[in-house]
Structure formats: C-alpha cells, structure tokens
Amino acid sequence: IQRTLAMIKPDGIDKWPQIEKMILDEGFTIVDRRRLRLTRQEAEEFYAEHQEKSFFPDLVTYMTSGEVMAFILAREDAVSQWRRLLGPTKVSTARRQDPASIRAVFGDPSFDTRNVAHGSDSLVSAAREVKFFFPDLTLE
Ligand code: ATP
Numbered sequence: 001i002q003r004t005l006a007m008i009k010p011d012g013i014d015k016w017p018q019i020e021k022m023i024l025d026e027g028f029t030i031v032d033r034r035r036l037r038l039t040r041q042e043a044e045e046f047y048a049e050h051q052e053k054s055f056f057p058d059l060v061t062y063m064t065s066g067e068v069m070a071f072i073l074a075r076e077d078a079v080s081q082w083r084r085l086l087g088p089t090k091v092s093t094a095r096r097q098d099p100a101s102i103r104a105v106f107g108d109p110s111f112d113t114r115n116v117a118h119g120s121d122s123l124v125s126a127a128r129e130v131k132f133f134f135p136d137l138t139l140e
Contacts, residue, residue: 002078003031005120005129010066012116015106019117022102023073026085031072034133038064046132055113062113070133079126082119091115 006023008016013035023030038046043063050056073082087094087101090112094104106116120126130137 001074001076002123002126003072003074003130004078004082004126005118005133006071006073006082007118007129007133008069008071009114009117010062010068011108011111011114012102012106013067013069015116016069019102019106022085023071026075026081028073028075028078028082031074032134032137033069033071035067035069036133037067040064046129058113072130072134072137079120079123083121086117086119089115 008019012019020030040060043060044051047056047059047063050059053059075081085102087098087103089103090109091103091107091114092109094101094107094115095109098104102117103115108114120129
C-alpha cells in the first residue's frame with residue numbers, strides 16, 4: 001500500500017468535510033491529518049521548486065492567507081490516484097476535462113493559484129512532503 005501527501009489549500013478549507021468524503025469514497029485511508037497555518041518561510045520551503053516562477057510571490061501570499069489541512073493518504077497507487085481525483089492543475093481545464101474532479105467541483109476558474117488542493121507528484125516528493133508536515137512520523 002502506497003502513501004501520499006494531500007493538502008487542502010486555503011480556498012478549499014471550508015469544504016474539507018465534502019473533500020474528505022470524496023477521499024474516503026475513493027478508497028483512501030486517512031493515516032494522519034493536521035490543520036495549520038503555514039508561515040511565509042514554510043510556504044517558500046514547500047514550493048521551493050517554483051521560486052524562479054513569476055507566480056511564486058502570489059503563490060506564497062495565497063498559501064499563507066489562511067489555514068490548510070494536510071493529510072497522509074494510503075491506498076494502492078496513492079500518488080497517482082490522488083492526483084487523478086484532484087484533476088488538472090488549472091481549475092478551468094479541470095472543469096472541461098474532468099468535471100467530477102475535486103478542482104473542478106470546488107475550484108474557482110478565475111484564479112490559477114487557487115486550485116483547492118495539492119498532491120505529491122511522485123513517491124520521492126511524497127516522502128519529502130510527509131516529513132515536512134509530519135516531522136515526528138516515521139514511515140517504514
Ligand atoms: P500542486 O503542486 O499544488 O499539487 P501541481 O503540481 O498540479 O500543483 P505545479 O505546476 O506544481 O502544479 O504548481 C504548483 C502550484 O502553483 C499550483 O497548484 C497552483 O496553485 C500554482 N500555479 C501553478 N501555475 C500557476 C500559474 N501559471 N499562475 C498562478 N499560479 C500557478
């Protein structure tokens with residue numbers, strides 16, 4: 001069984017019960033969860049791979065604008081299955097290509113940065129991101 005890191009972003013936090021229901025309906029187990037507000041430094045570290053992008057300052061401001069909820073999710077192919085349930089990065093694309101996805105259902109297509117939730121894109125990033133949010137947890 002694989003594990004991945006999911007995060008509900010500030011624009012999705014009020015919808016967490018509905019999102020959590022979709023997670024469970026898709027056969028994921030919630031291994032752990034944490035609700036917190038990221039500091040600027042933490043948001044910059046989490047999205048460090050994007051620091052050269054033009055949208056980076058907006059992304060950091062947005063990610064620190066409210067609370068987020070981080071989850072460790074487990075199921076078969078958790079990394080790719082959670083990305084599938086999330087849908088495409090852009091909400092407008094998600095609405096066209098995958099209207100049942102979390103970003104399509106809960107996102108606002110007027111904003112590229114606000115896309116409801118995040119998912120690790122590989123097993124390597126899942127390990128890094130789980131450690132980022134749950135530093136005390138040791139996954140075998
Ligand atoms: P995430 O890493 O949050 O799961 P992703 O892997 O689907 O998203 P990335 O390309 O890694 O997408 O972008 C990281 C985040 O940066 C996006 O989820 C979105 O919030 C924001 N973002 C990406 N592209 C843009 C853009 N062109 N304009 C504004 N914000 C963007």
